[in-house]
Amino acid sequence: MSDKPKVAVLGSGSWATAIVKMLCENLNEVGWYIRKQSTVDYIKENHHNPNYLSSAEFKMEQLNISSNINEIVNYADILIFAVPSAFVKAEFDKITESLSSKIVFSAIKGIIPESGLIVGEHFNQKLNIPFENIGVITGPCHAEEVAMERLSYLTIACRDMDKATVVSNCIKSRYIKTKISDDIIGTEYAAMLKNIYAIAAGVAHGLGYGDNFQSVLMSNSIREMKRFIKKVHKMKRNINNSAYLGDLLVTGYSTFSRNRMFGNMIGKGYTVKSAQMEMSMIAEGYYAAKSAYVLNEKNKANTPIIDAVYQILYQNKNPKKVFVKLTEKLD
Structure with a gap:
């Protein structure tokens, strides 16, 4: 070439x-x-x-x-x-x-x-x-x-x-x-999963959780990402590299993140449809949450954060109640 x-x-x-x-x-x-x-x-x-x-x-x-x-x-x-x-x-x-x-x-x-x-x-x-x-x-x-x-x-x-x-x-x-x-498969799954975790970060912010909880959420997210990717494509990788952890952090914390913005609106009480209508850009994490949840029903990785986002977006569960339960599963 x-x-x-x-x-x-x-x-x-x-x-x-x-x-x-x-x-x-x-x-x-x-x-x-x-x-x-x-x-x-x-x-x-x-x-x-x-x-x-x-x-x-x-x-x-x-x-x-x-x-x-x-x-x-x-x-x-x-x-x-x-x-x-x-x-x-x-x-x-x-x-x-x-x-x-x-x-x-x-x-x-x-x-x-x-x-x-x-x-x-x-x-x-x-x-x-x-x-x-x-x-x-x-x-x-x-x-x-x-x-x-x-x-x-x-x-x-x-x-x-x-x-x-x-x-x-x-x-x-x-x-x-x-x-x-x-690592074509791993980096692409990481790029997909971090959008789900950014929605979770946005929901947490919208519900009034502070920086202390956000740091715990991100720490648990990278470990959850590692478990998920290992199930779908096992190979030697350093999950702390920028393609995985770095991309997760910027999407979870940045004011430019449309997925975090979408989650923040959900946490503040918007319905999924009303949040989507108000945003001019697509929040990829909305689609990713369903796909990751369905895929993990087969792979059986421990994914409490993905599960929580799926329940809020697709099962119409109350974000506040879902996050109260989620806090008990994080460390």
Whole structure:
């Protein structure tokens, strides 16, 4: 593979926009698929995304931007998917171009609702893309801080370390530091699970729990994450690395975290539907909570925090009563 491959991002949200900005630091041209033609037209005229990270300015000569997904798939050697997990199947159903020679990276931190799989497993099992051609881009990294060019760290995971290195080199810059990993399954599960724990942190805050409890909740969350991931994909990993613990902490504590914001609203008394309607962005942890709970019915890891979030979001249990019980299970 060329050291300067053709790379394209699929998605128009804040994280997709941030990844395009990162790539533009290193590549002469970046492909960008955006579903709405009106958004494409706006970016071409005004040089920034009208809906997300509007402070990030783009040079149009660097962008191959289109609302035709097949045009962008045909253009690129490496495809980076950054659409909400709930919309992945609908976007893939539009693709008629062959993916057999493509390298596909997921920047999606969630579960595909239709299959109940993390994105990498969905690519492999449902689309027959070999694991050697699948990768994951994971945090800790908030799109808003990328837009402000604040120092951030990313982990690029792929079974083929050469491909991970190529993508890493395309993304790193003076404000983005990268490391590579071969734990594609573990890092992606961690990226999915931390959204559930961030919802729990938000619920706790909304209910009036303080910093002391939040620290205990996060400490228990990383241990619960370790137990869960070990059940689904056993291999040697350091759960305290930034792709696991770091991503959990920033999502659980940051004011930029949409999952924490969603949980905070639930803790303050919003219904799930009213909280979703008030937020302009999707809280991936909502979908992840159900998928993780269902998967763990088979794997039987000890997951009291996931169970508590599931009970609140899907069984309409009272958050205050659920958290009173949860506090007795933490240490």
